[in-house]
Amino acid sequence: MNIDGKLTAKKLRSELAVEVAELKSSCGIQPKLTVILVGEDPASQVYVKNKIKQTQEIGMISDVIKLPINTEQDELLGYLARLNNDANIHGILVQLPLPKHIDESVIISAISPDKDVDGFHAMNSGRLFNGDSGALIPCTPQGCIILAKQHLGNDLSGLHAVVIGRSNIVGKPVSMLLLQENCTVTIAHSRTKDLASICRQADILVAAVGIAKFVKVDWVKAGATVIDVGINRISTDDGGTKLVGDVDYDSVVDKCAAITPVPGGVGPMTIACLLKNTLAAAKRSVH
Numbered sequence: 001m002n003i004d005g006k007l008t009a010k011k012l013r014s015e016l017a018v019e020v021a022e023l024k025s026s027c028g029i030q031p032k033l034t035v036i037l038v039g040e041d042p043a044s045q046v047y048v049k050n051k052i053k054q055t056q057e058i059g060m061i062s063d064v065i066k067l068p069i070n071t072e073q074d075e076l077l078g079y080l081a082r083l084n085n086d087a088n089i090h091g092i093l094v095q096l097p098l099p100k101h102i103d104e105s106v107i108i109s110a111i112s113p114d115k116d117v118d119g120f121h122a123m124n125s126g127r128l129f130n131g132d133s134g135a136l137i138p139c140t141p142q143g144c145i146i147l148a149k150q151h152l153g154n155d156l157s158g159l160h161a162v163v164i165g166r167s168n169i170v171g172k173p174v175s176m177l178l179l180q181e182n183c184t185v186t187i188a189h190s191r192t193k194d195l196a197s198i199c200r201q202a203d204i205l206v207a208a209v210g211i212a213k214f215v216k217v218d219w220v221k222a223g224a225t226v227i228d229v230g231i232n233r234i235s236t237d238d239g240g241t242k243l244v245g246d247v248d249y250d251s252v253v254d255k256c257a258a259i260t261p262v263p264g265g266v267g268p269m270t271i272a273c274l275l276k277n278t279l280a281a282a283k284r285s286v287h
Protein backbone atom coordinates (compact mmCIF):
# COMPACT_ATOMS: atom_id res chain seq x y z
CA MET A 1 0.00 0.00 0.00
CA ASN A 2 0.97 3.60 -0.47
CA ILE A 3 1.77 5.96 2.38
CA ASP A 4 0.08 9.15 1.23
CA GLY A 5 2.48 12.04 1.80
CA LYS A 6 0.20 14.54 0.12
CA LEU A 7 -2.67 13.86 2.51
CA THR A 8 -0.40 13.66 5.56
CA ALA A 9 1.19 16.99 4.63
CA LYS A 10 -2.25 18.54 4.19
CA LYS A 11 -3.32 17.35 7.65
CA LEU A 12 -0.11 18.66 9.20
CA ARG A 13 -0.62 22.06 7.52
CA SER A 14 -4.15 22.37 8.90
CA GLU A 15 -2.92 21.51 12.42
CA LEU A 16 -0.18 24.10 12.06
CA ALA A 17 -2.69 26.71 10.85
CA VAL A 18 -4.61 26.30 14.12
CA GLU A 19 -1.42 26.74 16.15
CA VAL A 20 -0.41 29.80 14.10
CA ALA A 21 -3.78 31.42 14.84
CA GLU A 22 -3.44 30.58 18.56
CA LEU A 23 0.05 32.09 18.74
CA LYS A 24 -1.22 35.25 17.10
CA SER A 25 -4.18 35.62 19.44
CA SER A 26 -2.30 34.70 22.63
CA CYS A 27 1.04 36.48 22.05
CA GLY A 28 0.41 38.79 19.09
CA ILE A 29 3.12 36.98 17.15
CA GLN A 30 2.67 36.01 13.52
CA PRO A 31 5.48 33.68 12.41
CA LYS A 32 7.53 35.10 9.55
CA LEU A 33 9.79 33.24 7.10
CA THR A 34 12.22 35.08 4.84
CA VAL A 35 13.72 33.18 1.92
CA ILE A 36 16.79 34.35 0.01
CA LEU A 37 17.04 33.24 -3.60
CA VAL A 38 20.28 33.92 -5.48
CA GLY A 39 20.12 33.57 -9.27
CA GLU A 40 17.36 32.29 -11.51
CA ASP A 41 17.58 28.50 -11.39
CA PRO A 42 14.10 27.41 -12.59
CA ALA A 43 13.75 24.51 -10.10
CA SER A 44 14.77 26.75 -7.18
CA GLN A 45 12.25 29.39 -8.29
CA VAL A 46 9.45 26.79 -8.19
CA TYR A 47 10.54 25.50 -4.76
CA VAL A 48 10.67 29.04 -3.34
CA LYS A 49 7.29 29.95 -4.82
CA ASN A 50 5.72 26.87 -3.18
CA LYS A 51 7.36 27.62 0.16
CA ILE A 52 6.07 31.21 0.14
CA LYS A 53 2.57 30.15 -0.95
CA GLN A 54 2.19 27.40 1.65
CA THR A 55 3.54 29.60 4.44
CA GLN A 56 0.93 32.24 3.69
CA GLU A 57 -1.86 29.69 3.34
CA ILE A 58 -1.48 28.69 6.99
CA GLY A 59 -1.48 32.30 8.20
CA MET A 60 2.24 32.99 8.43
CA ILE A 61 4.03 35.93 6.84
CA SER A 62 6.67 35.19 4.25
CA ASP A 63 8.74 37.09 1.77
CA VAL A 64 11.52 36.40 -0.67
CA ILE A 65 14.67 38.43 -1.28
CA LYS A 66 15.72 37.81 -4.87
CA LEU A 67 19.38 38.53 -5.59
CA PRO A 68 21.23 38.42 -8.91
CA ILE A 69 23.48 35.45 -9.71
CA ASN A 70 26.63 37.60 -9.44
CA THR A 71 25.88 38.60 -5.82
CA GLU A 72 29.11 38.54 -3.80
CA GLN A 73 29.38 36.30 -0.75
CA ASP A 74 29.98 39.32 1.53
CA GLU A 75 26.84 40.99 0.26
CA LEU A 76 24.83 37.86 1.06
CA LEU A 77 26.42 37.74 4.51
CA GLY A 78 25.32 41.36 4.98
CA TYR A 79 21.70 40.42 4.23
CA LEU A 80 21.90 37.52 6.70
CA ALA A 81 23.28 39.78 9.45
CA ARG A 82 20.30 42.11 9.01
CA LEU A 83 17.77 39.26 8.99
CA ASN A 84 19.40 37.67 12.06
CA ASN A 85 18.93 40.95 13.94
CA ASP A 86 15.35 41.54 12.85
CA ALA A 87 13.12 40.39 15.72
CA ASN A 88 10.09 40.20 13.40
CA ILE A 89 11.70 37.42 11.35
CA HIS A 90 11.59 33.94 12.90
CA GLY A 91 12.82 31.75 10.05
CA ILE A 92 15.56 32.35 7.48
CA LEU A 93 16.14 30.04 4.54
CA VAL A 94 18.78 30.43 1.86
CA GLN A 95 17.66 28.40 -1.14
CA LEU A 96 20.33 25.90 -2.23
CA PRO A 97 22.23 25.34 -4.42
CA LEU A 98 24.06 28.67 -4.40
CA PRO A 99 26.18 29.88 -7.33
CA LYS A 100 29.65 28.30 -7.35
CA HIS A 101 31.53 31.45 -6.22
CA ILE A 102 29.64 31.38 -2.90
CA ASP A 103 30.69 28.91 -0.16
CA GLU A 104 27.49 27.25 1.06
CA SER A 105 28.99 26.18 4.37
CA VAL A 106 29.99 29.79 5.17
CA ILE A 107 26.47 30.98 4.39
CA ILE A 108 24.77 28.22 6.41
CA SER A 109 26.99 28.98 9.42
CA ALA A 110 26.06 32.67 9.19
CA ILE A 111 22.34 32.00 9.74
CA SER A 112 21.33 32.34 13.38
CA PRO A 113 20.83 28.74 14.62
CA ASP A 114 17.54 29.81 16.22
CA LYS A 115 16.23 30.97 12.82
CA ASP A 116 17.79 28.12 10.80
CA VAL A 117 14.52 26.50 9.71
CA ASP A 118 16.31 24.20 7.24
CA GLY A 119 18.17 22.76 10.24
CA PHE A 120 21.50 22.72 8.39
CA HIS A 121 23.56 24.85 10.84
CA ALA A 122 26.22 22.83 12.73
CA MET A 123 24.63 23.94 16.00
CA ASN A 124 21.36 22.25 14.99
CA SER A 125 23.16 19.13 13.69
CA GLY A 126 24.93 18.97 17.07
CA ARG A 127 21.66 19.39 18.95
CA LEU A 128 20.12 16.61 16.86
CA PHE A 129 23.15 14.39 17.51
CA ASN A 130 22.81 15.04 21.25
CA GLY A 131 19.06 14.34 21.21
CA ASP A 132 18.41 17.92 22.36
CA SER A 133 14.73 18.79 21.95
CA GLY A 134 15.71 22.36 20.99
CA ALA A 135 17.11 21.26 17.62
CA LEU A 136 15.61 22.59 14.41
CA ILE A 137 15.60 19.32 12.47
CA PRO A 138 16.12 19.13 8.68
CA CYS A 139 12.73 19.02 6.98
CA THR A 140 12.94 15.98 4.69
CA PRO A 141 14.20 13.62 7.45
CA GLN A 142 11.40 14.85 9.76
CA GLY A 143 8.93 14.04 6.98
CA CYS A 144 10.39 10.52 6.60
CA ILE A 145 9.79 9.75 10.29
CA ILE A 146 6.23 11.08 10.23
CA LEU A 147 5.45 8.90 7.20
CA ALA A 148 7.08 5.79 8.70
CA LYS A 149 5.00 6.29 11.85
CA GLN A 150 1.91 6.79 9.75
CA HIS A 151 2.14 3.15 8.78
CA LEU A 152 3.93 1.59 11.77
CA GLY A 153 2.44 3.60 14.62
CA ASN A 154 4.38 5.76 17.06
CA ASP A 155 6.59 3.02 18.49
CA LEU A 156 9.44 2.13 16.16
CA SER A 157 11.50 0.57 18.99
CA GLY A 158 13.68 -2.36 18.04
CA LEU A 159 12.97 -2.19 14.33
CA HIS A 160 15.97 -2.49 12.03
CA ALA A 161 16.20 0.61 9.87
CA VAL A 162 18.57 0.65 6.91
CA VAL A 163 19.30 4.08 5.44
CA ILE A 164 20.97 4.19 2.03
CA GLY A 165 22.78 7.51 1.75
CA ARG A 166 24.87 9.53 4.20
CA SER A 167 24.36 13.14 3.10
CA ASN A 168 24.11 15.92 5.69
CA ILE A 169 20.70 16.86 4.30
CA VAL A 170 18.98 13.46 4.36
CA GLY A 171 20.96 10.31 5.19
CA LYS A 172 22.76 11.37 8.38
CA PRO A 173 19.90 13.28 10.02
CA VAL A 174 17.28 10.63 9.21
CA SER A 175 19.61 8.02 10.74
CA MET A 176 19.90 10.10 13.93
CA LEU A 177 16.11 10.45 14.11
CA LEU A 178 15.60 6.70 13.66
CA LEU A 179 18.14 6.10 16.44
CA GLN A 180 16.16 8.46 18.68
CA GLU A 181 13.13 6.32 17.90
CA ASN A 182 15.06 3.32 19.30
CA CYS A 183 15.57 1.65 15.94
CA THR A 184 18.69 -0.37 15.23
CA VAL A 185 20.17 1.73 12.44
CA THR A 186 22.49 0.71 9.61
CA ILE A 187 23.81 3.50 7.39
CA ALA A 188 24.76 2.26 3.92
CA HIS A 189 26.52 4.34 1.26
CA SER A 190 28.47 4.21 -1.98
CA ARG A 191 31.30 2.15 -0.44
CA THR A 192 29.04 -0.35 1.33
CA LYS A 193 29.71 -3.99 0.44
CA ASP A 194 26.83 -6.35 -0.33
CA LEU A 195 24.22 -3.63 -0.14
CA ALA A 196 21.41 -5.95 -1.27
CA SER A 197 21.82 -8.34 1.67
CA ILE A 198 21.98 -5.41 4.15
CA CYS A 199 18.80 -3.92 2.69
CA ARG A 200 17.05 -7.30 2.96
CA GLN A 201 17.41 -7.07 6.76
CA ALA A 202 15.47 -3.82 6.93
CA ASP A 203 12.11 -3.46 8.63
CA ILE A 204 12.31 0.18 7.56
CA LEU A 205 14.25 0.91 4.38
CA VAL A 206 15.04 4.56 3.62
CA ALA A 207 16.46 5.24 0.16
CA ALA A 208 18.21 8.61 -0.27
CA VAL A 209 20.64 7.95 -3.08
CA GLY A 210 19.65 10.01 -6.11
CA ILE A 211 19.69 7.11 -8.61
CA ALA A 212 16.41 6.29 -10.37
CA LYS A 213 14.88 2.90 -9.43
CA PHE A 214 18.12 1.90 -7.67
CA VAL A 215 16.53 -0.36 -5.02
CA LYS A 216 15.34 -3.61 -6.59
CA VAL A 217 12.56 -5.91 -5.43
CA ASP A 218 14.94 -8.65 -4.25
CA TRP A 219 16.65 -6.13 -1.89
CA VAL A 220 13.41 -5.65 0.02
CA LYS A 221 12.18 -7.90 2.84
CA ALA A 222 8.54 -8.95 2.50
CA GLY A 223 6.44 -6.73 4.73
CA ALA A 224 9.03 -3.93 5.04
CA THR A 225 8.15 -0.23 5.21
CA VAL A 226 9.90 1.63 2.40
CA ILE A 227 10.54 5.37 2.52
CA ASP A 228 11.69 6.60 -0.89
CA VAL A 229 13.33 10.02 -0.65
CA GLY A 230 14.71 10.11 -4.19
CA ILE A 231 13.46 12.54 -6.81
CA ASN A 232 14.81 11.66 -10.24
CA ARG A 233 13.57 12.90 -13.60
CA ILE A 234 13.74 10.24 -16.33
CA SER A 235 12.77 10.15 -20.01
CA THR A 236 9.62 8.31 -21.05
CA ASP A 237 8.98 6.32 -24.24
CA ASP A 238 6.73 9.06 -25.64
CA GLY A 239 9.59 11.59 -25.53
CA GLY A 240 8.46 13.23 -22.30
CA THR A 241 9.83 13.00 -18.79
CA LYS A 242 8.53 11.85 -15.43
CA LEU A 243 9.61 11.80 -11.80
CA VAL A 244 10.60 8.53 -10.16
CA GLY A 245 12.14 7.65 -6.83
CA ASP A 246 15.23 5.70 -5.82
CA VAL A 247 13.14 2.54 -5.46
CA ASP A 248 11.84 0.38 -8.31
CA TYR A 249 8.30 1.16 -7.16
CA ASP A 250 6.33 -1.03 -9.60
CA SER A 251 7.96 -4.26 -8.47
CA VAL A 252 8.51 -3.34 -4.79
CA VAL A 253 4.97 -2.13 -4.05
CA ASP A 254 3.53 -5.65 -3.95
CA LYS A 255 6.28 -7.10 -1.77
CA CYS A 256 6.60 -4.44 0.94
CA ALA A 257 3.86 -3.63 3.43
CA ALA A 258 3.92 0.10 2.67
CA ILE A 259 5.84 2.51 0.46
CA THR A 260 5.96 6.24 -0.13
CA PRO A 261 5.25 6.91 -3.82
CA VAL A 262 7.19 9.41 -5.93
CA PRO A 263 5.72 11.91 -6.48
CA GLY A 264 3.28 12.28 -3.58
CA GLY A 265 5.31 10.70 -0.75
CA VAL A 266 8.22 12.35 1.04
CA GLY A 267 8.26 15.41 -1.27
CA PRO A 268 5.10 17.14 0.05
CA MET A 269 6.23 16.53 3.65
CA THR A 270 9.37 18.61 3.20
CA ILE A 271 7.62 21.98 2.94
CA ALA A 272 5.07 21.02 5.62
CA CYS A 273 7.98 20.36 8.00
CA LEU A 274 9.55 23.68 7.02
CA LEU A 275 6.34 25.36 8.19
CA LYS A 276 6.53 23.30 11.40
CA ASN A 277 10.09 24.52 12.02
CA THR A 278 9.13 28.14 11.34
CA LEU A 279 6.30 27.90 13.87
CA ALA A 280 8.66 26.26 16.41
CA ALA A 281 11.23 29.05 15.89
CA ALA A 282 8.53 31.71 16.35
CA LYS A 283 7.25 30.06 19.54
CA ARG A 284 10.76 29.89 20.99
CA SER A 285 11.31 33.58 20.23
CA VAL A 286 8.59 34.42 22.77
CA HIS A 287 10.68 33.21 25.73
Ligand code: NAD
Binds near residue numbers: 165167190211270
Ligand atom coordinates in the same frame (compact mmCIF):
# COMPACT_ATOMS: atom_id res chain seq x y z
P1 NAD B 1 23.57 13.19 -2.13
O1 NAD B 1 24.03 13.07 -3.54
O2 NAD B 1 24.10 14.28 -1.28
O3 NAD B 1 23.84 11.81 -1.37
C1 NAD B 1 23.59 10.59 -1.98
C2 NAD B 1 24.07 9.49 -1.08
O4 NAD B 1 23.87 8.25 -1.75
C3 NAD B 1 25.56 9.57 -0.74
O5 NAD B 1 25.70 9.60 0.66
C4 NAD B 1 26.18 8.30 -1.32
O6 NAD B 1 27.09 7.66 -0.42
C5 NAD B 1 24.98 7.42 -1.55
N1 NAD B 1 25.20 6.62 -2.76
C6 NAD B 1 25.51 7.06 -4.00
N2 NAD B 1 25.67 6.01 -4.84
C7 NAD B 1 25.46 4.90 -4.11
C8 NAD B 1 25.51 3.52 -4.40
N3 NAD B 1 25.81 3.07 -5.61
N4 NAD B 1 25.23 2.65 -3.39
C9 NAD B 1 24.93 3.08 -2.16
N5 NAD B 1 24.87 4.39 -1.82
C10 NAD B 1 25.16 5.27 -2.79
O7 NAD B 1 21.97 13.26 -2.22
P2 NAD B 1 20.89 13.77 -1.14
O8 NAD B 1 20.90 15.25 -1.09
O9 NAD B 1 21.01 13.00 0.12
O10 NAD B 1 19.55 13.33 -1.92
C11 NAD B 1 19.26 11.98 -2.20
C12 NAD B 1 18.01 11.92 -3.05
O11 NAD B 1 16.94 12.49 -2.33
C13 NAD B 1 18.08 12.70 -4.35
O12 NAD B 1 17.32 12.03 -5.34
C14 NAD B 1 17.40 14.01 -4.01
O13 NAD B 1 16.81 14.63 -5.15
C15 NAD B 1 16.36 13.53 -3.07
N6 NAD B 1 15.88 14.55 -2.12
C16 NAD B 1 14.54 14.68 -1.98
C17 NAD B 1 14.03 15.58 -1.08
C18 NAD B 1 12.55 15.68 -0.92
O14 NAD B 1 12.04 16.70 -0.51
N7 NAD B 1 11.83 14.62 -1.21
C19 NAD B 1 14.89 16.41 -0.34
C20 NAD B 1 16.27 16.23 -0.48
C21 NAD B 1 16.76 15.29 -1.38
